[in-house]
Amino acid sequence: xxxxxxxxxxxxxxxxxxxxxxxxxxxxxxxxxxxxxxxxxxxxxxxxxxxxxxxxxxxxxxxxxxxxxxxxxxxxxxxxxxxxxxxxxxxxxxxxxxxxxxxxxxxxxxxxxxxxxxxxxxxxxxxxxxxxxxxxxxxxxxxxxxxxxxxxxxxxxxxxxxxxxxxxxxxxxxxxxxxxxxxxxxxxxxxxxxxxxxxxxxxxxxxxxxxxxxxxxxxxxxxxxxxxxxxxxxxxxxxxxxxxxxxxxxxxxxxxxxxxxxxxxxxxxxxxxxxxxxxxxxxxxxxxxxxxxxxxxxxxxxxxxxxxxxxxxxxxxxxxxxxxxxxxxxxxxxxxxxxxxxxxxxxxxxxxxxxxxxxxxxxxxxxxxxxxxxxxxxxxxxxxxxxxxxxxxxxxxxxxxxxxxxxxxxxxx
Amino acid sequence: xxxxxxxxxxxxxxxxxxxxxxxxxxxxxxxxxxxxxxxxxxxxxxxxxxxxxxxxxxxxxxxxxxxxxxxxxxxxxxxxxxxxxxxxxxxxxxxxxxxxxxxxxxxxxxxxxxxxxxxxxxxxxxxxxxxxxxxxxxxxxxxxxxxxxxxxxxxxxxxxxxxxxxxxxxxxxxxxxxxxxxxxxxxxxxxxxxxxxxxxxxxxxxxxxxxxxxxxxxxxxxxxxxxxxxxxxxxxxxxxxxxxxxxxxxxxxxxxxxxxxxxxxxxxxxxxxxxxxxxxxxxxxxxxxxxxxxxxxxxxxxxxxxxxxxxxxxxxxxxxxxxxxxxxxxxxxxxxxxxxxxxxxxxxxxxxxxxxxxxxxxxxxxxxxxxxxxxxxxxxxxxxxxxxxxxxxxxxxxxxxxxxxxxxxxxxx
Numbered sequence: 149x150x151x152x153x154x155x156x157x158x159x160x161x162x163x164x165x166x167x168x169x170x171x172x173x174x175x176x177x178x179x180x181x182x183x184x185x186x187x188x189x190x191x192x193x194x195x196x197x198x199x200x201x202x203x204x205x206x207x208x209x210x211x212x213x214x215x216x217x218x219x220x221x222x223x224x225x226x227x228x229x230x231x232x233x234x235x236x237x238x239x240x241x242x243x244x245x246x247x248x249x250x251x252x253x254x255x256x257x258x259x260x261x262x263x264x265x266x267x268x269x270x271x272x273x274x275x276x277x278x279x280x281x282x283x284x285x286x287x288x289x290x291x292x293x294x295x296x297x298x299x300x301x302x303x304x305x306x307x308x309x310x311x312x313x314x315x316x317x318x319x320x321x322x323x324x325x326x327x328x329x330x331x332x333x334x335x336x337x338x339x340x341x342x343x344x345x346x347x348x349x350x351x352x353x354x355x356x357x358x359x360x361x362x363x364x365x366x367x368x369x370x371x372x373x374x375x376x377x378x379x380x381x382x383x384x385x386x387x388x389x390x391x392x393x394x395x396x397x398x399x400x401x402x403x404x405x406x407x408x409x410x411x412x413x414x415x416x417x418x419x420x421x422x423x424x425x426x427x428x429x430x431x432x433x434x435x436x437x438x439x440x441x442x443x444x445x446x447x448x449x450x451x452x453x454x455x456x457x458x459x460x461x462x463x464x465x466x467x468x469x470x471x472x473x474x475x476x477x478x479x480x481x482x483x484x485x486x487x488x489x490x491x492x493x494x495x496x497x498x499x500x501x502x503x504x505x506x507x508x509x510x511x512x513x514x515x516x517x518x519x520x521x522x523x524x525x526x527x528x529x530x531x532x533x534x535x536x537x538x539x540x541x542x543x544x545x546x547x548x549x550x551x552x553x554x555x556x557x558x559x560x561x
Numbered sequence: 562x563x564x565x566x567x568x569x570x571x572x573x574x575x576x577x578x579x580x581x582x583x584x585x586x587x588x589x590x591x592x593x594x595x596x597x598x599x600x601x602x603x604x605x606x607x608x609x610x611x612x613x614x615x616x617x618x619x620x621x622x623x624x625x626x627x628x629x630x631x632x633x634x635x636x637x638x639x640x641x642x643x644x645x646x647x648x649x650x651x652x653x654x655x656x657x658x659x660x661x662x663x664x665x666x667x668x669x670x671x672x673x674x675x676x677x678x679x680x681x682x683x684x685x686x687x688x689x690x691x692x693x694x695x696x697x698x699x700x701x702x703x704x705x706x707x708x709x710x711x712x713x714x715x716x717x718x719x720x721x722x723x724x725x726x727x728x729x730x731x732x733x734x735x736x737x738x739x740x741x742x743x744x745x746x747x748x749x750x751x752x753x754x755x756x757x758x759x760x761x762x763x764x765x766x767x768x769x770x771x772x773x774x775x776x777x778x779x780x781x782x783x784x785x786x787x788x789x790x791x792x793x794x795x796x797x798x799x800x801x802x803x804x805x806x807x808x809x810x811x812x813x814x815x816x817x818x819x820x821x822x823x824x825x826x827x828x829x830x831x832x833x834x835x836x837x838x839x840x841x842x843x844x845x846x847x848x849x850x851x852x853x854x855x856x857x858x859x860x861x862x863x864x865x866x867x868x869x870x871x872x873x874x875x876x877x878x879x880x881x882x883x884x885x886x887x888x889x890x891x892x893x894x895x896x897x898x899x900x901x902x903x904x905x906x907x908x909x910x911x912x913x914x915x916x917x918x919x920x921x922x923x924x925x926x927x928x929x930x931x932x933x934x935x936x937x938x939x940x941x942x943x944x945x946x947x948x949x950x951x952x953x954x955x956x957x958x959x960x961x962x963x964x965x966x967x968x969x970x971x972x973x974x
Contacts, residue, residue, distance in 0.1 A: 175620045182623050189619035194611065197844070201610060205791055206602035207588045210595050210923060218791060245839025247813035248661060255700055271825055276814040276839065279827035283812030287668055288701070297825075371840070378618055378631060378843035399696030400660030401689040410928055412684055412710075414692035426658025426689065427784070430791035431610070432842035510623060515823055 151465060153538075156530035165454055169527045171442050172375070179532045179539075181511045184349060184489050184522030187375030187439070196438040200431060212430075221433040222381075222402070222424055228440035229374065229383050232448060233347060233366070234357035239385050242370065242436060243402075243424050246348060246382040249367040250280040252396035252423055253384060254313060257342045257365060258284075258293055260393055261312035264340070268306055269315045271297040272322065277315060277346055300325065303332060307339035313365075314341050318356070319349035319487035322514050324479040326354065326487055330361040337362070342390075348372060351383075353455065353488035353524075355448045358385055365390070373488070373524060376436030384423055391419055400425035442526065454525035455488040458533055462490050462521065465537040471545040472537075478518055489522045502554035503543045509536045564878060566951075569943035578867055582940040584855050585788070592945045592952075594924045597762060597902050597935030600788030600852070609851040613844060625843075634846040635794075635815070635837055641853035642787065642796050645861060646760060646779070647770035652798050655783065655849060656815075656837050659761060659795040662780040663693040665809035665836055666797060667726060670755045670778060671697075671706055673806055674725035677753070681719055682728045684710040685735065690728060690759055713738065716745060720752035726778075727754050731769070732762035732900035735927050737892040739767065739900055743774040750775065755803075761785060764796075766868065766901035766937075768861045771798055778803070786901070786937060789849030797836055804832055813838035855939065867938035868901040871946055875903050875934065878950040884958040885950075891931055902935045915967035916956045922949045 160166055173189040174180060180188055204212040213219050225242035233240070243249065254267060267281045281295040298306045300320070307314065314336040319326050329345060336343045345366040350356050352373030358366055364387050370380030386394060395416050401407050402424035405415040416422035460483060466472050478491040494500060494517060501513040511521040521536070543549050573579055586602040587593060593601055617625040626632050638655035646653070656662065667680060680694045694708040711719045713733070720727065727749040732739050742758060749756045758779040763769050765786030771779055777800050783793030799807060808829050814820050815837035818828040829835035873896060879885050891904040907913060907930060914926040924934040934949070956962050 173615075173619045175622070178622075180622060186618075186623045188622060189614065194614050194619075197610060197614060198607065201602065201607050201790075202586075205599075206586045206607075209588070209591075209593060209601060210599045210925070211918070212791070244657070244661070245813065245841075247839035248657070248811060251811055259700075275817075275823045275825060278825060279812040279814065279817065282827045283810040286808070286812075287672075287810035377614075378625070379840040379846070380842060382839070395699070397696040397700035398661060398664055399692040399699075400658065401692065404688075404692065410688045412688060412691060414695045426660035426795070427792040428658075429793060429842045429845035431844045431848055433792070435844055505624070512623070 153531060153534045156534040159530040163454065163530070164450055165525055168442070168446065169529065172527045174527060177508050179509045179536050181509065181521040181523065181528070181536060183375070183524035184353070184372050185512055186371055186378055187373060187524070188527065190375050190439045190442055192441065193377065193435050193438050197431060197435060200434045218430050221430065221437060222428060223421065225381070225433060225437045225440060226383060226420070228437070228443065229351060232356070232443060233351050233368070233385065234359050235385055236359055239388055239420055240383055241420050241424055242381045242383045242433065243428055244382060246346070246367050246369050247276050247280050248398065249382050249384040250277050250344070250346070251284060252398050253344050253365045253367065253386070254281060254284055254315065256394040256396040257313045257344065259395065261342065264310055264312035265292055266294045266296050266310040267313050267315055268296050268298065268303070268311045268341070270300045270303065272300050272320055273297070273315070274317050274321050274346060274348065277317060281315065304335050307335055307341060309340060311339060311341040313344050315344040315346070317346040317348065319354060321349055322518055322520070323491055324349070324487040324489040326485045329356070329363065333361050333363055349487050349489070352443070355452050359387070363387065370436045374436065375439040375442065377432065377439070379432070380436045381428055381432055386420060386423060391422070396423055398425040402426060446526070451525045455523055456483045458523040458525060458528060458530065459483065459486065459488070459490050461530060462523065462533050462537065465534065466492060466540070469537065469541055471541045488524065489520060491518045491520045493517045494519065496549055498557070499549040499554040500543060503549040503551070504540060506554065507539050507543060509539050564881070566944060566947045569947040572943040576867065576943070577863055578938055581855070581859065582942070585940045587940060590921050592922045592949050594922065594934040594936065594941070594949060596788070596937035597766070597785050598925055599784055599791055600786060600937070601940065603788055603852045603855055605854065606790065606848050606851050610844065610848060613847045631843050634843065634850060635841060636834065638794070638846060638850045638853060639796060639833070641850070641856070642764060642781070645769070645856060646764050646781070646798065647772050648798055649772055652801055652833055653796055654833050654837055655794045655796045655846065656841055657795055659759070659780050659782050660689050660693050661811065662795050662797040663690050663757070663759070664697060665811050666757050666778045666780065666799070667694060667697055667728065669807040669809040670726045670757065672808065674755065677723055677725035678705055679707045679709050679723040680726050680728055681709050681711065681716070681724045681754070683713045683716065685713050685733055686710070686728070687730050687734050687759065687761065690730060694728065717748050720748055720754060722753060724752060724754040726757050728757040728759070730759040730761065732767060734762055735931055735933070736904055737762070737900040737902040739898045742769070742776065746774050746776055762900050762902070765856070768865050772800070776800065783849045787849065788852040788855065790845065790852070792845070793849045794841055794845055799833060799836060804835070809836055811838040815839060859939070864938045868936055869896045871936040871938060871941055871943065872896060872899065872901070872903050874943060875936065875946050875950065878947065879905060879953070882950065882954055884954045901937065902933060904931045904933045906930045907932065909962055911970070912962040912967040913956060916962040916964070917953060919967070920952050920956060922952050
């Protein structure tokens with residue numbers, strides 16, 4: 149490679165985020181480029197969870213709902229996330245799964261859009277978002293809710309008077325392509341539609357300005373760039389101006405105006421809490437809560453700068469390698485419209501990725517032919533990028549990936 | 562009291578379940594009679610969660626979905642619960658919250674009940690179950706889904722040709738009254754309705770025979786008698802005969818026939834997995850999974866026998882006490898129709914319960930005037946019952962509860 153490892157080491161030594169890596173437990177001998185699928189373990193989580201299990205659950209038992217403010221966790225964690233996605237307080241709660249939050253917000257939004265019944269999305273969108281819209285459409289009937297999918301570059305021209313909600317994933321999970329949140333939100337509003345942004349690959353990955361861009365609704369994931377642990381609670385955002393008019397159908401007790409009065413009738417809470425439903429897992433919530441503390445002194449712009457540098461370095465090293473000549477960049481070349489991941493296509497991507505994982509470089513494979521690498525500036529070093537490409541060169545150059553064991557399909561996530 | 566503590570100690574020493582208490586961590590000096598609200602900490606959970614956090618999440622990271630079968634947890638935990646509620650394998654999954662599971666099953670059931678649009682329930686039902694039905698009704702419109710509530714003793718006469726689903730909580734959360742699952746299920750079927758049973762206060766508390774009683778649908782809670790931890794995943798049951806015809810609208814990726822193929826269209830899984838939605842918290846799921854292992858060698862009939870004895874003892878001690886003459890039994894006197902809890906009414910119930918909690922006897926208060934005591938045979942001793950009544954006598958007899966600090970209303974769960 150024509151860019152030395154020593155240069156990377158120098159970049160690391162002048163990296164303002166270098167010290168943040170110590171806030172994570174990372175396994176020895178592994179280069180983890182899959183934090184966009186499951187963030188690694190924050191160092192503080194084990195100790196906190198021990199205390200939650202032993203003291204809060206074990207000793208204080210039921211009184212912990214008040215004493216340790218378990219009841220306030222959805223809002224408390226929500227506010228920490230809000231700070232990363234450009235949302236003023238009172239608009240974000242952590243709760244349920246991304247899928248369920250999509251359902252809540254789509255159904256709430258449809259109810260307010262008199263005469264408009266279409267959810268517009270892209271066929272490249274994350275499948276579960278489309279599934280939830282399909283499920284809602286089947287429940288309400290095609291006449292009351294229709295999912296319309298178009299290709300990513302045809303969104304604007306399809307914003308017509310039928311569209312109730314434009315549902316987009318801000319950063320594409322395969323390619324890392326970033327949609328223009330500001331421009332598309334404006335276009336949607338001009339067409340009379342509301343916007344629902346899925347921030348699964350955005351929160352903690354790229355700067356997001358929900359309030360400034362006048363986004364209406366958003367959902368996102370706690371276990372990717374936010375490092376909240378496997379299956380961590382998701383989150384949702386509802387712009388304050390919509391909170392009194394939007395009412396979601398998953399009307400569980402946590403979203404009630406007076407959750408402890410055991411009213412016979414549902415009365416939605418006045419603010420963002422009306423988008424809660426049932427009792428959340430306190431263990432899961434406290435893990436995410438602890439993981440979010442990592443961000444307290446982090447400047448998202450600094451994260452973004454390093455993310456771009458890591459991705460650019462990776463692309464440059466791969467593309468300058470003769471051995472890797474068959475790999476084709478499947479992410480936008482322009483960093484301004486690329487998230488914090490890089491995908492390369494290759495006919496043997498599946499086997500190459502298996503061989504990489506076997507060699508300690510963890511990325512993932514996405515159909516049909518993509519190797520996906522997540523670059524997470526909080527704990528990924530420039531030397532990690534260099535080492536990953538060096539191992540990739542060996543695997544492709546020596547034909548390691550041709551071994552039968554790397555071709556056998558496993559279940560992947 | 563006219564029944565000595567030594568007699569209770571003798572009952573404990575001959576109790577076949579006595580040794581099970583050691584499987585829990587119980588705080589010193591506390592008599593915990595609130596396991597029907599939040600089960601205590603199983604001893605094995607802390608160690609298991611440490612290993613899940615450090616080894617599975619921390620070291621094996623994303624590969625744990627396969628290596629540690631994270632993906633199989635909803636089904637694996639579901640089967641452990643199935644064994645407690647009379648369900649043959651393949652009919653129970655652990656997932657989401659009870660509220661969300663109610664929504665899934667109600668909406669799925671309504672779709673198959675051509676021409677019938679009414680959900681029949683009782684006004685005494687747990688509020689969140691009613692809220693979820695209200696939410697569904699608001700979403701679909703009153704013409705397509707109507708919630709009809711009657712009093713508990715008027716259920717049968719209201720089972721007419723309008724009723725799509727009869728939704729009942731098997732054991733009433735306030736009084737502990739048990740509905741006749743077998744008879745009401747038969748009556749519902751004769752009227753052409755399906756049944757949805759909420760087992761929140763039944764699973765692990767009383768024997769349940771879902772299959773034998775031909776129940777159609779059920780939901781339940783992981784954090785009460787199952788001791789899965791605060792906000793533990795809930796569960797749902799769908800009788801095998803309904804699985805291919807019922808389709809629920811919360812169509813997330815975990816319920817897809819091929820969750821790892823990232824199809825554009827939703828295709829429900831062929832079996833019980835179609836009732837899953839998004840990614841579950843692995844920490845929460847593994848805590849519940851570990852808690853369920855406690856039941857492996859437990860005979861539910863033995864649990865029931867001891868539960869009845871504990872409740873009978875409690876009632877007898879309270880009712881034989883002159884000091885407690887103002888307390889009025891608010892649970893059925895007949896143990897055959899009473900769950901694993903006893904409620905007493907008193908005009909000063911709130912203050913008395915606060916004083917009891919202050920003295921280390923943890924029960925809870927329920928509006929308007931109920932003191933609720935849960936008797937959980939896995940870890941509650943006969944001497945605990947005796948001691949609890951003795952402390953209750955002191956609090957009522959000495960007027961301790963009249964102190965101002967016990968009258969101030971806190972948020973309660």
